[in-house]
Amino acid sequence: MTVKVTVTGAAGQIGYALLFRIASGQLLGAETPVSLSLLEITPALKAAEGTAMELDDCAFPLLQGIEITDDPNVAFDGTNVALLVGARPRTAGMERGDLLSANGGIFGPQGRAINDHAADDVRVLVVGNPANTNALIARSHAPDVPADRFTAMTRLDHNRALSQLAAKLQVPVTEIRKLSIWGNHSPTMYPDLYHAEVGGKIAAEQVDGEWLRDTFIPTVAKRGAAIIEARGASSAASAANAAIDHVHTWVHGTPSGDWTSAAVVSDGSYGVPEGLISSFPVTSTGGHWEIVQGLAIDAFSRERIDLSVRELLDERDAVQALGLI
Numbered sequence: 001m002t003v004k005v006t007v008t009g010a011a012g013q014i015g016y017a018l019l020f021r022i023a024s025g026q027l028l029g030a031e032t033p034v035s036l037s038l039l040e041i042t043p044a045l046k047a048a049e050g051t052a053m054e055l056d057d058c059a060f061p062l063l064q065g066i067e068i069t070d071d072p073n074v075a076f077d078g079t080n081v082a083l084l085v086g087a088r089p090r091t092a093g094m095e096r097g098d099l100l101s102a103n104g105g106i107f108g109p110q111g112r113a114i115n116d117h118a119a120d121d122v123r124v125l126v127v128g129n130p131a132n133t134n135a136l137i138a139r140s141h142a143p144d145v146p147a148d149r150f151t152a153m154t155r156l157d158h159n160r161a162l163s164q165l166a167a168k169l170q171v172p173v174t175e176i177r178k179l180s181i182w183g184n185h186s187p188t189m190y191p192d193l194y195h196a197e198v199g200g201k202i203a204a205e206q207v208d209g210e211w212l213r214d215t216f217i218p219t220v221a222k223r224g225a226a227i228i229e230a231r232g233a234s235s236a237a238s239a240a241n242a243a244i245d246h247v248h249t250w251v252h253g254t255p256s257g258d259w260t261s262a263a264v265v266s267d268g269s270y271g272v273p274e275g276l277i278s279s280f281p282v283t284s285t286g287g288h289w290e291i292v293q294g295l296a297i298d299a300f301s302r303e304r305i306d307l308s309v310r311e312l313l314d315e316r317d318a319v320q321a322l323g324l325i
């Protein structure tokens, strides 16, 4: 059966890096036909049409159709996978409240449209920043959709951490297991090496504490800003790649003996208040995320997780005060 995949912000830079990979089968597998729905704001529809022309020109065997629209009710009608990429970026002079309001105006109506029109098995990944709180807003407008279908992306942070650690220990990334990103997709995120394993041994014990604290954590946490500084534009291909990884893992599962990172609705695990959309170590089985249970959290990790969760609570309070959730 054809799977409908909706991409918002389809004419943006992540959209351009993402759509071709979805259409080629990298999101859902080489056996699954897909139809694409491209949601954009009205002034960007023409650019989205250009991307659709290029998709046509690839003659992808799996691609069954392309729809382009500025109406969320159309874009999410019958959708199975919703990738919410388009968001309002922070511009000079914009206060945090203005940013949250502008995004509330996007993610509220999109959540409502998902609630009213999406397929029963819809899975939602929010990429657009502030991703965790945008996901919270969308979810709060979709009371009929099970909460566990709303996720936000920290897979890019996870992949960045894998790559930094692999380079430090001079091992292939495939040697690393059980790495975790906790908290918010923001510089407060906590990449955790105390449960990660390299060659079957705890990663934190294979690097010196100073490198872990003063190099590894800030490098991962501030990588987004470093890419902007170097490229003059924010991460696009790596963000699209992480979105592909996230949904692929969600649908196809995590390998045994490993886990990944995703921001999912908290059930109160590890003291993260219930309902917050926070990153955890997660496994996926049968198309459902589960938070990895029973990990011992030392004082160093506790402090960092709490800091990031505090930021998520502040964001939640701010959108609540603005009446966005």
Ligand SMILES: NC(=O)C1=CN([C@@H]2O[C@H](COP(=O)(O)OP(=O)(O)OC[C@H]3O[C@@H](n4cnc5c(N)ncnc54)[C@H](O)[C@@H]3O)[C@@H](O)[C@H]2O)C=CC1
Binding pocket: 008, 009, 010, 011, 012, 013, 014, 015, 039, 040, 041, 044, 085, 086, 087, 088, 089, 106, 126, 127, 128, 129, 130, 131, 153, 154, 156, 157, 185, 234, 235, 236, 239
């Ligand atoms: N979670 C993560 O790890 C990452 C998140 N991001 C975030 O992803 C978002 C997109 O990034 P880019 O593609 O580089 O931005 P971009 O500015 O190139 O594209 C965004 C697109 O969204 C569209 N858009 C705006 N409002 C919309 C609406 N209401 N409905 C549909 N489309 C709408 C714009 O017209 C634009 O084409 C940004 O918020 C960025 O901060 C980027 C990298 C990593």
Ligand SMILES: O=C([O-])CC(=O)C(=O)O
Binding pocket: 129, 156, 223, 224, 225, 227, 234, 235
């Ligand atoms: O800051 C941004 O817009 C990009 C971002 O989230 C990242 O690269 O992690």
